[in-house]
Amino acid sequence: MSRNKTRFLIALSLAALLASSAGLYAGKYNQVVDIGAPLPQFSNLPAIDGSTLSSSDLKEDVVVLVFLASHCPWVKGMDGDLVKLVDQFKGRSVRVVGVAVNHREDDRLPAMKQHAVQFGYNFTYVYDESQDLGRKLGATHTPEYFVFNKQRKLVYTGAIHNSPAQMRTDGSVNYTRGIPTELYVKDAIEAALAGKPAPVAETAAQGCTVEYEKTGSK
């Protein structure tokens, strides 16, 4: 084999390797992670109750991270469903953690505390000012769910159910596709508890776009 041909084949193999690793963690909608991705490590994120939370604190069989934003009408529209979901798994080995990452004032800790009281949050709610957790998981919307199994592998990402709900300006809630008929997160948790794959592994999360800080000018 000629030297040029060998070089070409090496370059081609490298390119293929790069392409495959770049695509390894890119889902149908999520551009950063795919099903099977590990739970990113995090430490000492401040929670609204004054405590802190690290990934090593999570001992339950199933862990659900949900990205939230207090200002967002889609979060407000589906808060009732989230609170109900947490109640449904009370007493079982499931831990739901809300995560906020936006830097706008109406999404920071003081607003989070107020929002949690107003909407009856019944789960740990932390603030990640670094936005690292959101970036590592490719979370781009609120609310957006990530369900991890006992091995801390991602088994589901996306919306809570199939009828995204938005709070209207007058405070009423609009379930855009009527009463939800497919409860993606609930089904994924049940499946993970049973050691099975989620019936639906990825959906598009409908909501407000997460505001990541940019490097460079706006």
Add this chain to the structure above:
Amino acid sequence: MSRLIPGLGLIIVLAIAGGFAEQQALRKQSKPITLQPITFAQWQQKLAGYKGQIVVVDFWATWCGPCVERFPHMVQLYQKYGRDSEIRFVSMSLDDRSDRLALQNAQEFLVEQNAIFDNFRMDEIVPDAFQKLGILGIPAVFIYDSSGKLRYRLTGDNPNKQFTNKDVESAIKELLAGSK
């Protein structure tokens, strides 16, 4: 000195009058700002009708904080490039069509911003609108070239590749330069 004062006064009066006249002229040039409902199918037809022009589409909603923050930049871009007949600016609201107050707020916002370009609101269920448009979220800016081809699809779909106002202007400049 006392002779100078009436002259100075006259200059000031003329300057104010001139400025007022200029503002009036600008107002006369402006068309009424209305938020027109449009279905996805109608939007496709409308887009096809824009062929021959570069089209900048700003997808926004009153419920989207960053969209509202970015909107004045779109108006600035219109003021800078929009007079050129080769380019057309469009705003497309993705407000909930069942939220009358939000639609009213959107209309008021456009007037407040002096958004004297084509202003539409997608007359679809919001998640359906997103699905049909092929976007996951807003803000998003689509820029079509004069042949109608979507050349720039600026979205927030990847946390590590967020678009900036600068990206929008660079894309417009590039397409304008290419069309001359």
